[in-house]
Amino acid sequence: MKHTFTLLFILLLSGLAHAQLQKGDWLIALDRDGGLVPPYSADLGGLSVQNDPYTDDTRAGLDFGVTYGYAVIDRLVVGASVDAGVSFLDGLSGSYRLDPFARYYFLNRPDLGAFGQVGTRISSYGYNDTHSAFHELELKAGVQIPIASGLLLTPTVEYTARAGRNVLAVGAGLELLLQPGTEGEQPTGDFGKGTLTLGAQSASFARRRRVLQGGFSVGGQYFLTDRLAAGVQLGFGYLRIDVGNFPTTVRDTYGGVSVDIGASARYYLSPPKRLVWFVDGGAGYTHSWSTNHVSLDTRRSSNTYLSTGGGAQYFIRDNVALEATPQFRYNLTDDELNPRTSLGINFGFRVML
Numbered sequence: 001m002k003h004t005f006t007l008l009f010i011l012l013l014s015g016l017a018h019a020q021l022q023k024g025d026w027l028i029a030l031d032r033d034g035g036l037v038p039p040y041s042a043d044l045g046g047l048s049v050q051n052d053p054y055t056d057d058t059r060a061g062l063d064f065g066v067t068y069g070y071a072v073i074d075r076l077v078v079g080a081s082v083d084a085g086v087s088f089l090d091g092l093s094g095s096y097r098l099d100p101f102a103r104y105y106f107l108n109r110p111d112l113g114a115f116g117q118v119g120t121r122i123s124s125y126g127y128n129d130t131h132s133a134f135h136e137l138e139l140k141a142g143v144q145i146p147i148a149s150g151l152l153l154t155p156t157v158e159y160t161a162r163a164g165r166n167v168l169a170v171g172a173g174l175e176l177l178l179q180p181g182t183e184g185e186q187p188t189g190d191f192g193k194g195t196l197t198l199g200a201q202s203a204s205f206a207r208r209r210r211v212l213q214g215g216f217s218v219g220g221q222y223f224l225t226d227r228l229a230a231g232v233q234l235g236f237g238y239l240r241i242d243v244g245n246f247p248t249t250v251r252d253t254y255g256g257v258s259v260d261i262g263a264s265a266r267y268y269l270s271p272p273k274r275l276v277w278f279v280d281g282g283a284g285y286t287h288s289w290s291t292n293h294v295s296l297d298t299r300r301s302s303n304t305y306l307s308t309g310g311g312a313q314y315f316i317r318d319n320v321a322l323e324a325t326p327q328f329r330y331n332l333t334d335d336e337l338n339p340r341t342s343l344g345i346n347f348g349f350r351v352m353l
Contacts, residue, residue, distance in 0.1 A: 038262030039219030041348030
């Protein structure tokens with residue numbers, strides 16, 4: 001551990017290149033999937049209403065989440081990941097999570113960045129108000145590769161120290177770099193035939209004691225004409241847990257896999273400008289299964305759905321838009337694990353390439 005921190009200190013002092021990240025810049029991680037119509041936007045939160053399949057009651061929820069950083073000097077970013085929500089089903093419950101962090105760029109060129117980051121967690125969940133503060137330490141290192149104006153591909157490796165269950169994870173996602181004061185006062189939406197748009201994209205693999213998990217979520221839209229875009233979404237998740245407690249007995253292993261596949265079409269009601277309106281609709285299929293490798297008990301759940309909606313995009317840069325989308329999903333499959341209907345108003349980001 002001593003040698004690890006020594007190496008990190010040397011690396012932090014070695015960055016002498018011209019800074020790409022400058023004082024006053026904003027960083028926003030696009031790592032949350034949101035929406036009912038695929039491909040999903042980079043989620044900022046929303047309001048959802050669902051029909052509970054067990055009781056036929058209605059469940060409602062309101063959530064907000066963002067990972068935001070601010071450059072206090074050219075190479076140093078401070079910020080936090082924030083998640084908060086309330087839900088109602090036979091009573092009101094709420095939760096919040098705050099992950100403050102500090103990030104330093106020891107390599108900060110226009111074509112490549114590399115950083116070290118340290119953070120912690122403060123959280124509270126559920127009816128019983130379970131609360132924790134500063135009970136974990138997160139150490140992260142990553143690189144950033146520009147793939148479009150203001151859009152950074154960010155592979156990372158992360159080590160989280162927790163009581164009895166430290167986690168080692170590798171992953172990749174997108175981050176948005178905004179430079180307030182340098183953009184035009186009236187950006188115009190930059191889309192047309194041949195444009196590719198992205199929302200949330202992420203991939204991760206994590207290992208802790210007796211637990212192995214990973215997955216990815218990718219998707220995008222391609223403009224077939226100046227106003228018509230077709231989109232696809234693909235998600236995959238894997239989880240394996242060894243739950244045996246005694247070395248002299250057979251270890252009970254639980255495994256689970258989930259798959260999400262979707263497609264959609266979106267039509268813009270106006271040509272590119274700062275505020276544009278659209279309608280969209282799509283269909284998808286989800287499937288999950290879990291297996292207890294000792295009892296050989298396998299459980300499966302599958303669902304086919306239709307979704308429709310519309311909304312508006314407000315461009316904060318020529319290629320970056322805030323998106324608000326009222327949407328409706330109807331599940332065709334009679335599955336007790338999935339709500340029959342879902343209605344949501346989602347808020348997020350889209351980036352045009």
